[in-house]
Amino acid sequence: MTPGPTALERWxxxxxxxxxxxxxxxxxxVTDPVTPAIGWVLALAALLVLGRVPVRTLALAHVPFVVxxxxxxxxxxxxxxxxxxxxxxxxxxxxxxxxxGAALALRTLFVGxxxxxxxxxxxxxxxxxxxxxxxxxxxxxxxxxxxxxxxLVELPDAWHTIRCAQAVxxxxxxxxxxxxxxxALGAAAFALLVGAVRRSERLTxxxxxxxxGSGPRTTARPVPLGPSDVxxxxxxxxxxxxxxxxxxxxGWVTGVGALTA
Amino acid sequence: MAEQSALPDRxxxxxxxxxxxxxxxxxxxxxxxxxxxxxxxxxxVLVLGPSxxxxxxxxxxxxxxxxxxxxxxxxxxxxxxxHDPRDVSPAELxxxxxxxxxxxxxxxxxxxxxxxxxxxxxNRGADPRTLDSRAAAALDAVGAGHLHERATxxxxxxxxxxxxxxxxxxxxxxxLVLDEPTALLDxxxxxEVGVLVAGLAHAPAAPDGGPHPPxxxxxxxxxxxxxxxxxxxxxxxxxxxxxDGRVVAHGPTDRVLREHARELVxxxxxxxxxxxxxxxxxxxxxGAPATDAWLADLARATTVGAAGPRPSPAGSSRAALRxxxxxxxxxxxxxxxxxxxxxxxxxxxxDVRAGEVLVVVGPNGGGKSTLLRGLxxxxxxxxxxxxxxxxxxxxxxxxxxxQLVASTVRDEVAWSARxxxxxxxxxxxxxxxERFSLTPLADANPYRLSGGEQRRLSLATATVLDxxxxxxxxxxxxxxxxxxAATAHALRGRADAGGAVVVVTHxxxxxxxxxxxxxxxxxxTLAALGSPSEVLEDDALCARAxxxxxxxxxxxARTGRGRGVEPGALVRALDAVEFVNPxxxxxxxxx
Numbered sequence: 144m145t146p147g148p149t150a151l152e153r154w155x156x157x158x159x160x161x162x163x164x165x166x167x168x169x170x171x172x173v174t175d176p177v178t179p180a181i182g183w184v185l186a187l188a189a190l191l192v193l194g195r196v197p198v199r200t201l202a203l204a205h206v207p208f209v210v211x212x213x214x215x216x217x218x219x220x221x222x223x224x225x226x227x228x229x230x231x232x233x234x235x236x237x238x239x240x241x242x243x244g245a246a247l248a249l250r251t252l253f254v255g256x257x258x259x260x261x262x263x264x265x266x267x268x269x270x271x272x273x274x275x276x277x278x279x280x281x282x283x284x285x286x287x288x289x290x291x292x293x294x295l296v297e298l299p300d301a302w303h304t305i306r307c308a309q310a311v312x313x314x315x316x317x318x319x320x321x322x323x324x325x326x327a328l329g330a331a332a333f334a335l336l337v338g339a340v341r342r343s344e345r346l347t348x349x350x351x352x353x354x355x356g357s358g359p360r361t362t363a364r365p366v367p368l369g370p371s372d373v374x375x376x377x378x379x380x381x382x383x384x385x386x387x388x389x390x391x392x393x394g395w396v397t398g399v400g401a402l403t404a
Numbered sequence: 405m406a407e408q409s410a411l412p413d414r415x416x417x418x419x420x421x422x423x424x425x426x427x428x429x430x431x432x433x434x435x436x437x438x439x440x441x442x443x444x445x446x447x448x449v450l451v452l453g454p455s456x457x458x459x460x461x462x463x464x465x466x467x468x469x470x471x472x473x474x475x476x477x478x479x480x481x482x483x484x485x486x487h488d489p490r491d492v493s494p495a496e497l498x499x500x501x502x503x504x505x506x507x508x509x510x511x512x513x514x515x516x517x518x519x520x521x522x523x524x525x526x527n528r529g530a531d532p533r534t535l536d537s538r539a540a541a542a543l544d545a546v547g548a549g550h551l552h553e554r555a556t557x558x559x560x561x562x563x564x565x566x567x568x569x570x571x572x573x574x575x576x577x578x579x580l581v582l583d584e585p586t587a588l589l590d591x592x593x594x595x596e597v598g599v600l601v602a603g604l605a606h607a608p609a610a611p612d613g614g615p616h617p618p619x620x621x622x623x624x625x626x627x628x629x630x631x632x633x634x635x636x637x638x639x640x641x642x643x644x645x646x647x648d649g650r651v652v653a654h655g656p657t658d659r660v661l662r663e664h665a666r667e668l669v670x671x672x673x674x675x676x677x678x679x680x681x682x683x684x685x686x687x688x689x690x691g692a693p694a695t696d697a698w699l700a701d702l703a704r705a706t707t708v709g710a711a712g713p714r715p716s717p718a719g720s721s722r723a724a725l726r727x728x729x730x731x732x733x734x735x736x737x738x739x740x741x742x743x744x745x746x747x748x749x750x751x752x753x754x755d756v757r758a759g760e761v762l763v764v765v766g767p768n769g770g771g772k773s774t775l776l777r778g779l780x781x782x783x784x785x786x787x788x789x790x791x792x793x794x795x796x797x798x799x800x801x802x803x804x805x806x807q808l809v810a811s812t813v814r815d816e817v818a819w820s821a822r823x824x825x826x827x828x829x830x831x832x833x834x835x836x837x838e839r840f841s842l843t844p845l846a847d848a849n850p851y852r853l854s855g856g857e858q859r860r861l862s863l864a865t866a867t868v869l870d871x872x873x874x875x876x877x878x879x880x881x882x883x884x885x886x887x888x889a890a891t892a893h894a895l896r897g898r899a900d901a902g903g904a905v906v907v908v909t910h911x912x913x914x915x916x917x918x919x920x921x922x923x924x925x926x927x928x929t930l931a932a933l934g935s936p937s938e939v940l941e942d943d944a945l946c947a948r949a950x951x952x953x954x955x956x957x958x959x960x961a962r963t964g965r966g967r968g969v970e971p972g973a974l975v976r977a978l979d980a981v982e983f984v985n986p987x988x989x990x991x992x993x994x995x
C-alpha cells in the first residue's frame with residue numbers, strides 16, 4: 144500500500160546522528176559562503192531524493208532556519224567592519240560584512256537541513272531503540288524521552304484550550320480574539336506547565352506499570368547496524384571532505400581565522 | 405482468612421492488608437486509615453467511596469507507586485500476590501500486577517498502539533519471536549485488534565482505555581488493578597469498557613490463547629469504580645471507604661450494597677439502580693407491575709411536591725442568547741494559507757431564554773465543545789451570536805485547572821469582578837465564596853484543591869458577576885455523586901435566578917434532571933431541539949446520536965412515559981428519596 148522505508152529511513156539512526164553531529168561541528172570551522180552552500184544543496188538533494196520528503200514539508204521545516212539565517216546576514220552586513228566599501232543601493236557597507244554574513248547564514252541553513260535528515264526521516268522509537276542497543280543508553284532514559292515526545296505532540300491543543308479557558312474569564316474581552324499580552328501568555332504558560340507536570344507524573348507511573356526497569360529486556364524490533372550503515376556514514380564524510388578539498392584547490396575555503404581578521 | 409495456614413498449597417492471597425495506613429505528600433497527610441481487606445487469589449473486589457476517600461491512594465500503595473515513586477508512607481501489613489510492595493520496585497511488581505489508570509490519554513507512553521504493547525512485553529524480557537502474536541492476541545481480547553497501527557494520540561477515550569487494558573493484560577498478570585477506568589468516558593464507551601472490565605473479574609486468566617499455558621485459577625481484580633450501572637456484573641466482594649479513609653464496609657457485594665445503601669449514598673457514591681430502588685422502598689425489582697406503579701406514583705407526586713412546578717421558561721420568553729446561522733471553526737486562526745478546513749459546527753439556529761437550562765448532548769466529536777466555544781466568541785465564527793445585554797458570556801470549562809489565573813481562591817473569584825470594576829467587589833466575592841462553600845478555603849492555592857473543590861471554584865468564578873448567560877462544558881465529568889449533584893443544583897439555581905444556562909454533557913440523567921430543553925448535536929449540526937421527553941423518547945434519534953439511556957431513563961422510555969411520568973420528575977424523585985445533601989458540602993471530605 145505505502146511505499147517501503149526510504150534510504151534515509153533505513154539508515155541506522157545512531158550512525159545517522161553521529162554523521163550529522165560530525166558534519167555540523169565541522170561546518171563551524173568553515174567561514175566561506177561557498178562550502179556550506181554546496182553542503183546545503185547536497186543535504187536538500189538527499190532529503191528530496193533519498194528521503195522522499197515532500198517539497199512543501201521541507202519548505203515549512205526551513206522557516207525557522209531561514210529566519211535565523213536572514214537575521215545573521217542582516218546583522219553582519221550592517222555591523223561588521225573590514226574590507227573594501229561596497230554600495231548596496233542606498234547603503235554603503237564594508238565588503239567583509241556580506242561575505243561573512245552570507246557564510247554564517249548558509250552555514251545555518253546547512254546545519255538546519257542536516258538536522259532535518261534526522262528529524263524528518265527518523266522514527267523516534269527506532270532512534271531510541273538504536274541508542275539503547277548500540278551506545279548502551281539506559282532504557283529508562285530512552286523511554287522517558289519517548290514518553291515526553293508523546294506529551295509534546297498534545298501540547299499545542301492544550302495550549303489553545305487553556306488560552307480559551309482563561310480568555311473567557313475576562314468580562315472586558317473582545318469576542319473572537321485571544322489575549323496576547325505577556326501577562327495572559329504567562330498565566331497560560333503556567334497552567335500548561337502544571338498540566339504537563341501532572342501528566343508526566345501519571346506517565347511515570349504508566350512506564351513503571353509496564354515493567355520498565357524491572358531487569359533485562361528484549362527488543363521486539365532490533366535496529367540493524369551493518370557494514371552498509373557505517374559505509375554510508377563514511378561515504379557522506381568523504382563527500383564532505385571532497386567538497387572542502389575542492390574548495391581548498393579552488394581557493395575559496397577560509398577557516399575560523401577569517402571571523403576575527 | 406483463618407484457614408489459610410491450614411492450606412499450604414494454596415496460592416497466596418492477591419491482596420492482604422491489615423491495619424494499612426497510608427500518608428501521601430511531603431507533609432504526610434493521612435489518606436488511608438487502618439484498612440483491613442483480603443482479596444483471595446482468583447477473586448475480584450470492588451472499591452467504592454466518595455472522592456478523596458483514598459481509593460486512588462489504595463491503588464498506588466498496591467502497585468508500590470507510593471512510597472517508591474511518589475512521596476508518602478505505607479504502614480501496617482500489606483501483601484500483594486505474595487510480595488510486600490514496599491520491598492520490591494514497582495517495575496518488578498508490575499510483572500505480576502497490571503495497572504489501568506483513570507485518564508485514558510495519560511497512560512499510553514509511546515506514540516503507536518503496537519509499540520505500547522510490545523514495550524510492556526520487552527520490559528519483561530519476553531521472547532522477541534512471540535511479541536507480535538501476544539500483542540495482537542491481547543488487543544483482540546479487548547476488542548481493539550483493529551487499532552494496532554493507530555497513533556495513540558488519535559485514539560478516542562474509549563479506544564485508549566481498551567489499549568491501556570490490553571497493555572496491562574498482555575503480560576498476563578496475576579492481579580489487575582483498575583483505578584476508575586470508565587470515569588472519564590462517555591456513556592457508550594463507559595458501558596463497553598465497564599462490561600469488559602466486569603468480565604475480567606469472572607473470566608479465567610490468559611484468555612488470549614497465547615503460547616503460555618492457561619492457569620487453572622482465575623485472574624484477581626481490584627476495581628475502583630463508581631459507575632456501577634455500566635458494569636453489568638459486579639465483582640463478588642466490595643470494600644467501601646468513607647471520607648476519612650476508613651473502612652465503612654467490606655464483604656460480599658450484594659450484602660454491602662444493600663445493608664449500607666443509605667450510608668453510601670450519603671457519602672456521595674452512586675449505587676446500581678436495583679439497590680437504589682430497594683433502598684427507596686420499592687416493592688420489588690424493576691419490571692414488576694407493583695414496582696412500576698410505585699415508581700410512577702413517586703415521580704408524579706414529586707412533580708407537584710417539594711420541588712414545585714418550574715416557572716415555564718416560555719412565560720419569560722425574552723431570549724438572552726440569540727444564535728443565527730452559526731458556523732464555528734476549530735483551532736488557532738490564520739494557520740498558513742492552506743485551504744480553510746470546513747467548520748466543525750454548521751448552521752446552528754438557537755435561542756436560549758432567560759431562566760432556561762438548555763442541555764446539549766451528542767456523540768463525541770460531534771462539535772458540542774466547539775459550539776460552546778463559538779457561543780463564547782473564542783473560536784472563529786461566522787453567523788450571528790447576540791446576547792440581550794451585549795456583555796460577553798461566562799463559561800465553565802471541563803478542566804477547572806485550565807481556567808486558573810490567580811494564586812489564592814479569593815483572588816481567583818475576585819479576578820473577573822476586578823476586571824469588570826464592580827463597586828461592591830468584596831461583598832460579591834464573599835457571597836460567591838459562601839454560595840459554593842469555599843469560604844474556609846479562601847486563602848488556599850487553587851491548584852491544591854481537590855477535583856470537586858476546583859469545580860465549585862470554577863462555578864464561583866463564572867457566576868461572581870451574575871452573568872446573563874452561563875455556558876458549562878461537561879461540568880460533572882469525573883466528579884462523585886455528591887459533587888455532581890451540587891454542580892447540577894448550582895446550574896439550575898443560576899437559571900432559576902434569571903440566567904440563561906447552556907450545559908454540554910454526556911450524562912442523560914443530568915439532562916433530564918435540570919434541562920428545560922435538550923439540543924442534540926450530531927456531526928456539527930443541530931439534529932433535534934425539544935423538551936427532555938421529546939428527545940429521550942425518540943429511539944431513532946438516541947441511536948443516531950449515540951445517546952445511551954441509563955437504566956432509570958430506559959424504564960421511563962419503555963414504561964413510565966406511558967403512565968404520564970416526566971423524565972426529570974422521575975430522576976429528581978428518586979434522588980429526593982435518597983439522602984443527598986443539596987449543596988454537596990461534606991465536612992471532612994475535602995482532602
